[in-house]
Amino acid sequence: MTIESGLEKKLKETSSSRINSDKFSLNLKISKLKRNTHILSKNYDIKKYLDSTKFSFSEQYQELIPKDTPPYLDNGEKYVERIARALAFFKQCSLIGPSGTGKTHIVYLVCELAGLPMWEINCGLQTSVFDLFGRYVGLGKENWIDGLITSWCRHGGILYLDEANMMKQDIATRLNPLLDQRGHMVLTEKDNEIIQRHKDAFLIISMNPVSSEFAGTKPINAALRRRMSVWLNFDYMSVGQKIDEKEIELVVRLTGIDHKSAEIIIKAGAELRKQYKTGELSYGPSVGDLINWAKVVADGTTIMTAAEETIITLTSDELEVQQIVKKIIQKFLDIK
Ligand SMILES: Nc1ncnc2c1ncn2[C@@H]1O[C@H](COP(=O)(O)OP(=O)(O)OP(=O)(O)O)[C@@H](O)[C@H]1O
Ligand SMILES: [Mg+2]
Numbered sequence: 001m002t003i004e005s006g007l008e009k010k011l012k013e014t015s016s017s018r019i020n021s022d023k024f025s026l027n028l029k030i031s032k033l034k035r036n037t038h039i040l041s042k043n044y045d046i047k048k049y050l051d052s053t054k055f056s057f058s059e060q061y062q063e064l065i066p067k068d069t070p071p072y073l074d075n076g077e078k079y080v081e082r083i084a085r086a087l088a089f090f091k092q093c094s095l096i097g098p099s100g101t102g103k104t105h106i107v108y109l110v111c112e113l114a115g116l117p118m119w120e121i122n123c124g125l126q127t128s129v130f131d132l133f134g135r136y137v138g139l140g141k142e143n144w145i146d147g148l149i150t151s152w153c154r155h156g157g158i159l160y161l162d163e164a165n166m167m168k169q170d171i172a173t174r175l176n177p178l179l180d181q182r183g184h185m186v187l188t189e190k191d192n193e194i195i196q197r198h199k200d201a202f203l204i205i206s207m208n209p210v211s212s213e214f215a216g217t218k219p220i221n222a223a224l225r226r227r228m229s230v231w232l233n234f235d236y237m238s239v240g241q242k243i244d245e246k247e248i249e250l251v252v253r254l255t256g257i258d259h260k261s262a263e264i265i266i267k268a269g270a271e272l273r274k275q276y277k278t279g280e281l282s283y284g285p286s287v288g289d290l291i292n293w294a295k296v297v298a299d300g301t302t303i304m305t306a307a308e309e310t311i312i313t314l315t316s317d318e319l320e321v322q323q324i325v326k327k328i329i330q331k332f333l334d335i336k
Contacts, residue, residue: 044113046084052115055200061155064117066108073102073287075237075246083110083204086230087158092179092203094164094220097234098277100286103206107160116202117157119148123171124163132171133189144190153178153185156200164205165220172221179203179227209233237287238266240274247287255294264303265294268332272315272325281325283315303333 057065072080083106086093095103104120111118121127134147152159161167167175178185178197187193205228207220237247243266251262269290276284285293289311296306304326312325 044080046081046113049084049088050114055115057117057155061117061157064157065115066112066118069108069112072106072109073250075244079106079232080110080113082232084114087202090229092228093230093232094228095204095206095232095234096209098208098236098284100284101234101236102286103234104162107158107204111158116200118160119152119157120160120162121148122162123167129171133187135189150185150187150195152201153195153197156198158202158204161205163207164224165207165218167221172224176223236273236284238270239277240270243267243270251291251294254291255298257294257298261297261303262294264332265290268329271328281315281321285311289314304329
């Protein structure tokens with residue numbers, strides 16, 4: 001099965017097994033992941049931390065285990081192993097990094113490698129308390145449906161709270177007792193039923209870094225902060241003047257373009273990322289975005305024409321901003 005069709009299948013499977021899935025960001029994230037079609041061997045050693053043969057889930061929840069996730073490319077930081085270790089030791093961990101540094105991607109990968117169902121919530125979206133904790137359907141108290149967090153707590157897997165710093169206070173407060181590692185939750189909606197956290201219920205939260213240079217972020221709630229033992233920082237491989245030769249080589253290897261062209265793409269991409277981090281642009285390109293740009297170049301298109309079809313329009317719909325991006329790219333073409 002190709003990666004492409006595997007991810008399509010995953011999209012179908014996951015969206016059908018979600019409550020009100022339109023409210024979650026999953027479809028968007030999967031479609032981002034779908035763009036990544038390269039195949040590399042998955043060489044991760046997480047078994048000593050999370051052994052997939054020791055977990056078992058009923059068929060219904062097995063469907064939530066991601067499949068065919070593309071590999072996560074890093075610079076020897078061993079992020080996959082470090083996340084697995086944090087989950088094994090502390091049951092939960094936190095990922096910090098700007099948009100497009102692969103936080104969501106790596107959570108899918110860890111779920112797949114460990115054989116754990118993935119429950120994803122984007123806290124920035126106005127997801128209702130009912131969707132998260134559950135509700136009675138129909139008249140009376142006959143039919144209760146668990147919400148996403150409740151299902152995770154009962155059945156296990158990895159709960160992924162994206163943009164955790166945007167979480168509404170009422171939800172954060174209810175999560176606190178649950179996040180004391182072997183905690184429990186109280187379903188106030190359902191006659192205060194107490195649910196113990198499943199032994200294989202792990203939690204990963206992620207957020208953009210809070211810094212004066214990074215627009216629109218706010219600090220994470222202190223109670224949640226206190227309950228996290230491990231914090232992993234993610235960043236782009238190349239940003240501003242800091243160019244990582246490995247990212248250039250990666251683009252060459254995955255697309256077949258020449259080294260000089262790859263260097264221009266990475267340098268321009270690094271500048272766009274810097275401007276995104278300082279709030280001047282609203283989007284910073286991920287490594288996947290730069291690879292897509294290079295793929296069009298590899299097909300015989302000039303760097304600028306390929307940029308117009310990919311990175312420029314991706315950065316913004318506004319013509320004015322597109323001109324700024326074009327100028328940045330031109331600057332790197334001129335230096336060549
Ligand atoms: N290190 C990496 N290895 C492989 N692919 C990557 C890497 N970093 C980013 N990508 C790709 O870049 C795209 C964006 O990644 P992803 O959505 O996981 O970022 P994110 O950090 O979750 O961003 P956000 O904060 O906006 O949610 C995806 O297509 C992903 O596969
Ligand atoms: Mg994400």
